[in-house]
Amino acid sequence: MSNLTLLMSQTEQALQNIKQQQLPLLTQTTDWQSKYRILMQLGKGLPSFSPELQRDELLIAGCDSKAWLLHEFDQDSSRHYWAFDSEARIIKGLVTLALCQLNGLSASELTQINFQQLFALQGLQQNLSPSRQNGLHAVIKTLSMQAGLLD
Amino acid sequence: MNFDLAAFRAEFAFFDQNPDWVYLDNAATMHKPAAVVAAETEFYQKFNANVHRGAHQLSQQATQLFEQSRDTVAAYVNARSREEIIWCSGATAALNQLAFGLMGSVLQPGDRVLISAMEHHANIVPWQFHCQQHGVQLDVIPLTVNHQLDLAEFKRLLALKPKVVSVTQVSNVLGHIQPVAEMVQLAKAAGALTIIDGAQGVLLQQPDMQQLDCDFYVFSGHKIYGPTGIGVLYGRQETLELLKPLLYGGEMIQQVSFSGTTLNQLPYRLEAGTPNIAGAVGLAAALRWLQQWDQSAIALHKQQLLKQLYEGLAQLPGIELLSQSSKNAGIIAFNIEGEHHSDVAALLDQQQIAVRAGSHCAMPLFAAMHKNGAVRLSLAPYNTEQEIVRTLLAIKQVLEILHG
Ligand SMILES: Cc1ncc(COP(=O)(O)O)c(C=O)c1O
Numbered sequence: 266m267s268n269l270t271l272l273m274s275q276t277e278q279a280l281q282n283i284k285q286q287q288l289p290l291l292t293q294t295t296d297w298q299s300k301y302r303i304l305m306q307l308g309k310g311l312p313s314f315s316p317e318l319q320r321d322e323l324l325i326a327g328c329d330s331k332a333w334l335l336h337e338f339d340q341d342s343s344r345h346y347w348a349f350d351s352e353a354r355i356i357k358g359l360v361t362l363a364l365c366q367l368n369g370l371s372a373s374e375l376t377q378i379n380f381q382q383l384f385a386l387q388g389l390q391q392n393l394s395p396s397r398q399n400g401l402h403a404v405i406k407t408l409s410m411q412a413g414l415l416d
Numbered sequence: 417m418n419f420d421l422a423a424f425r426a427e428f429a430f431f432d433q434n435p436d437w438v439y440l441d442n443a444a445t446m447h448k449p450a451a452v453v454a455a456e457t458e459f460y461q462k463f464n465a466n467v468h469r470g471a472h473q474l475s476q477q478a479t480q481l482f483e484q485s486r487d488t489v490a491a492y493v494n495a496r497s498r499e500e501i502i503w504c505s506g507a508t509a510a511l512n513q514l515a516f517g518l519m520g521s522v523l524q525p526g527d528r529v530l531i532s533a534m535e536h537h538a539n540i541v542p543w544q545f546h547c548q549q550h551g552v553q554l555d556v557i558p559l560t561v562n563h564q565l566d567l568a569e570f571k572r573l574l575a576l577k578p579k580v581v582s583v584t585q586v587s588n589v590l591g592h593i594q595p596v597a598e599m600v601q602l603a604k605a606a607g608a609l610t611i612i613d614g615a616q617g618v619l620l621q622q623p624d625m626q627q628l629d630c631d632f633y634v635f636s637g638h639k640i641y642g643p644t645g646i647g648v649l650y651g652r653q654e655t656l657e658l659l660k661p662l663l664y665g666g667e668m669i670q671q672v673s674f675s676g677t678t679l680n681q682l683p684y685r686l687e688a689g690t691p692n693i694a695g696a697v698g699l700a701a702a703l704r705w706l707q708q709w710d711q712s713a714i715a716l717h718k719q720q721l722l723k724q725l726y727e728g729l730a731q732l733p734g735i736e737l738l739s740q741s742s743k744n745a746g747i748i749a750f751n752i753e754g755e756h757h758s759d760v761a762a763l764l765d766q767q768q769i770a771v772r773a774g775s776h777c778a779m780p781l782f783a784a785m786h787k788n789g790a791v792r793l794s795l796a797p798y799n800t801e802q803e804i805v806r807t808l809l810a811i812k813q814v815l816e817i818l819h820g
Contacts, residue, residue: 297766298813298817302817305759329757329773329789353759354755354818355758356758398762
């Protein structure tokens, strides 16, 4: 298996674990400190990019920290997959949260997703204001472009 | 005179409107006292007209206010004459005018310009761009291990006979105060024209152009309690005459025909288009307002805050201080070991502490320090001891969240 394929499958695996184990915790906690702690734990669970995968062409422009996004469209299943890494922990946690909801969806399923609401469910909107997070917008925009949702 | 902090702070309506915030991003822009807001408002409400052109009394009145503002600035910086004060939109515009304006008139292919590794991009990129176009060599004064300018290297680079030396008075990232008076003397002795970027330094103490004796000094109004969009390019009259204008049109012109154009006298020659009239009036109001306070008491208060913050940070575990506390204008750059500056800033923002994080328009400085960024806390005299306590607690909280 190539490094890349390995990373994609490890990421998918990690997202399944995160969804089952950590995501419920995020919804249950109410204080912002614990939410941030869990959010960053979530990001930690997502595999990092090896130095040879931290390629400049995968960098997201407009991010305060270096952030890499890798996209793969699986022809056989017609499903979209991503892997993500960043030097900064909060952005990694937030994107992990987004990928929990997006990874492995088909193009038509992705069109049903309200990207504005990706962070609403976990009650992040009220106490973390992800929209203030520098660079998150750039990541979400790139993601939607890769999914063919934007031109 | 004593410093009445409560009275000083009460001049800033911003804090009434934003009582939950601690504002430590003063190096980016400062808040405006009531006197400045009132001066701008009054100008628009009572005196609004264009300057230097109307045939009516209203224009004459506006012109008078505008030119009185120039006099206020000239007196504030102890210029030799009002013609030495050129209005511009800010330090960036002034530095662009200088880099553009000296090419060809002063700088010829093969000549050298000397800047430092500590400069804001506004004092790097215009030089880089125009030097490359004109075949001029750009040299850079490196840093010492303590993140100060290396004066031995400066002297060595002066021996290469640069025609222009352009350096910052205070590092916008570290707060370190540079020995610009000494550097100006050395540069002049080496035959260079001298430019001081006073964007962060203008607040240190009232600048005295005749004493500092530099050829040019630039600053932005918004970093000295004034409005945004107004700034000052100070120059000695002889050296201002050397500048090729960057912009053409409007009052800077005396006579136009299609066979040629004659330019107006200084200072108008370098002020194309309708100026920021209300901004100039606002900046003059800021300087007058500032002079009503005891400067040494203000400075002492800021130094006490700096000490409190610096010592508090030094006591926290895992804090890496990039700034030194001595000869510091009130800025502390730091990192939390092993953590990204943007995470630290986000967790402070969450606690309503306004800071800046990143490379602060000074990427070469970070390259020289082998860092990819930092969190910057920048103080102003309206900050309070309680705000420092709250900031230190907030940083403690950040440490707990990141390590917990
Ligand atoms: C040292 C220094 N020079 C120049 C500038 C540019 O100032 P302005 O953005 O007001 O033009 C700044 C602003 O941060 C600065 O700190």
